[in-house]
Amino acid sequence: MSESTRRITQVARHEYRAALRSRVLVILIAILVASTIGSVLIGASDYAAQLADYNTYRAAAEAQGLTRIAPSPLAVLALLRGALEYIEILGAIIAITLGYLSVSRERVNRTLPLMRSRPLTGAELATGSYLGALGIFATLIVATALVGVVSLGLIGHDWISPIQVLRVTLACLAALLYLSAFYCLGAIATARAKVPVNGLTIALGIWLVVVLVLPQIGDTLDADNQLPGGLFQALGLDHDGELAVLTHFTGYERVRTGIEEASLAKHFERFAFAMTDVKERYRPYGLSWLLNETRNNIAWLLAYAAVLFAALRRTLSRQQPIETGGNS
Amino acid sequence: MTATSTSGRAVIGTVSAQQALTFRRQRVRLIGVATLIMVTAMAGILGWSSHHTIVRVFDQAVQLQAAAGNPAPANPFLLKPSLSLLSNMVVYIPLIGALIALMVGHLAMAEDQTNGMGRLIFTRPIARTQYALGKILSAVRLLATALAGCWALSLVALLIVNRTLNGPDLARLTGFYALSWAYLVVFALIGMLTALLIRRRSLALLSAIAVWIVVTFVLPQFVSGLRPTQSLNPLSEPAGLSQGFFRITHLAQPISLVEGYKDAASSILRTTPATTAAETALSVLPTLIAAATLALLVLWRIQRHDYSRSASDE
Numbered sequence: 033m034s035e036s037t038r039r040i041t042q043v044a045r046h047e048y049r050a051a052l053r054s055r056v057l058v059i060l061i062a063i064l065v066a067s068t069i070g071s072v073l074i075g076a077s078d079y080a081a082q083l084a085d086y087n088t089y090r091a092a093a094e095a096q097g098l099t100r101i102a103p104s105p106l107a108v109l110a111l112l113r114g115a116l117e118y119i120e121i122l123g124a125i126i127a128i129t130l131g132y133l134s135v136s137r138e139r140v141n142r143t144l145p146l147m148r149s150r151p152l153t154g155a156e157l158a159t160g161s162y163l164g165a166l167g168i169f170a171t172l173i174v175a176t177a178l179v180g181v182v183s184l185g186l187i188g189h190d191w192i193s194p195i196q197v198l199r200v201t202l203a204c205l206a207a208l209l210y211l212s213a214f215y216c217l218g219a220i221a222t223a224r225a226k227v228p229v230n231g232l233t234i235a236l237g238i239w240l241v242v243v244l245v246l247p248q249i250g251d252t253l254d255a256d257n258q259l260p261g262g263l264f265q266a267l268g269l270d271h272d273g274e275l276a277v278l279t280h281f282t283g284y285e286r287v288r289t290g291i292e293e294a295s296l297a298k299h300f301e302r303f304a305f306a307m308t309d310v311k312e313r314y315r316p317y318g319l320s321w322l323l324n325e326t327r328n329n330i331a332w333l334l335a336y337a338a339v340l341f342a343a344l345r346r347t348l349s350r351q352q353p354i355e356t357g358g359n360s
Numbered sequence: 361m362t363a364t365s366t367s368g369r370a371v372i373g374t375v376s377a378q379q380a381l382t383f384r385r386q387r388v389r390l391i392g393v394a395t396l397i398m399v400t401a402m403a404g405i406l407g408w409s410s411h412h413t414i415v416r417v418f419d420q421a422v423q424l425q426a427a428a429g430n431p432a433p434a435n436p437f438l439l440k441p442s443l444s445l446l447s448n449m450v451v452y453i454p455l456i457g458a459l460i461a462l463m464v465g466h467l468a469m470a471e472d473q474t475n476g477m478g479r480l481i482f483t484r485p486i487a488r489t490q491y492a493l494g495k496i497l498s499a500v501r502l503l504a505t506a507l508a509g510c511w512a513l514s515l516v517a518l519l520i521v522n523r524t525l526n527g528p529d530l531a532r533l534t535g536f537y538a539l540s541w542a543y544l545v546v547f548a549l550i551g552m553l554t555a556l557l558i559r560r561r562s563l564a565l566l567s568a569i570a571v572w573i574v575v576t577f578v579l580p581q582f583v584s585g586l587r588p589t590q591s592l593n594p595l596s597e598p599a600g601l602s603q604g605f606f607r608i609t610h611l612a613q614p615i616s617l618v619e620g621y622k623d624a625a626s627s628i629l630r631t632t633p634a635t636t637a638a639e640t641a642l643s644v645l646p647t648l649i650a651a652a653t654l655a656l657l658v659l660w661r662i663q664r665h666d667y668s669r670s671a672s673d674e
Contacts, residue, residue, distance in 0.1 A: 063578065067577075114581065120588075125569065229561050229565060236569070247589075248451060251592065253406065273424055276424055
């Protein structure tokens, strides 16, 4: 192991341990874990009842000698939707908080000058902190996914197959990229602000726009969402009629899609929902087709994470270890 | 006795005026008001876009049905409530407005701790209750100013899109913003209370945000089965309550402040099927109770707050 790798590993370990000592972070993580577990448990118990109904129907149909039995409309992975939505909204706040804490902790405790007095470069500090944060997020995501999958098996009475395990793993990797992007945002905003809490406020403002406002605008502009129950249904148009009308709205739809695509949260949501069968239109297809269909979202997630990590390295490399202009 | 109460009111007024000046100097007033006005403008543009889209879809649908030899569909504007332009505001107030209110409340209480003013102020004969009331008054006034601007902008937007506005609709519009003001006051008080309970500013702010998350996303899920992203859509389908779990937790719906606010707001704006005045009042009641309780907690907590310890490390 090279000296640089050893220093990066030490910073990552320090970041991991320090994060677990933060009360507010532990509280936020507890809210996320309790909410996701609760939503999966509720969904799983409902799923068990629906699955039992379907199995009863299937047994009765087989007893009568029917050869054409309707396939189950249920999708067990779709029960993870609540967990994914919590990661999308609350997970992003946790990531920003972790980014904020990792920068402000060293400033408030006056340990940054001490750390930088060692042969530790800004880039090594950024990489180590980033890896430590990834460790926290991985622990969080794996724990949530495990509880979700076990709940689906024990309460929903439906254990997922190996290919479904792979799909959940891919959704978890997307979550890791997504959270790492927000971690970088929190750390960059804090490092650039004179007063750390102002950086946190700016990062939370960006979170509000990216995670809540842009997707909300995209949803609201959807032509069918203009009336309760659907505009096309209110006008007596079937699916073909809807498609015929929408051919006159290509420019409008392009703007709407553009607004949605400006949001990192929407890319994570689309990919994760495709992997976990949340959207019915994706359910008949295999993994390779889904990966091809969502390649745009994967590319955006990777691009956001890479650009923000590069910006974090740059910011921390340029950060002054000793505050200048103060009276200390 | 009268002199004492007059002097008490004077202290409250002075503290409030000083805080209002601080808000202005820190540009909190400008940012808060401008953000809420921008949000209202965005809601207006989205409402206008919705109107425009419906007109275009309706025109296309009429042509399509005529080509197929079918009768023309019913005019969709008969299905669209006159104040539906404000549907998005019912979403933006709990999302953006509440966060701004948290920030206003937090700054009102935390600034004097950070810059050491608290120690100086209490060397003077000022009762802590009067000080807290002054702070609350300034935050409440700031939110009222911002919402008054939103009210005026909504009025203009409604006149542009609907071309007309009758008396009852004007009263509903005013009622909606009065309700929104009460809702935002709750979050300003949460911001103040967390600043009094937790010494470190950042932790106080994050704790307030944790409360906002629980109120806005977590409680609606457990009480009514609403997924977090459903809270973002003004036309979300009602969640099914067939499960035994929700039949039990639904009894706790009054503590879900955001649902009470949305129900009351939709009822006032008539964007959902009509409800009785009593039902609307029942939806508003939890918000008022929460505001009163939080105000009492702030007044209680400030008596015990140690202003000799500053939070200047941040």
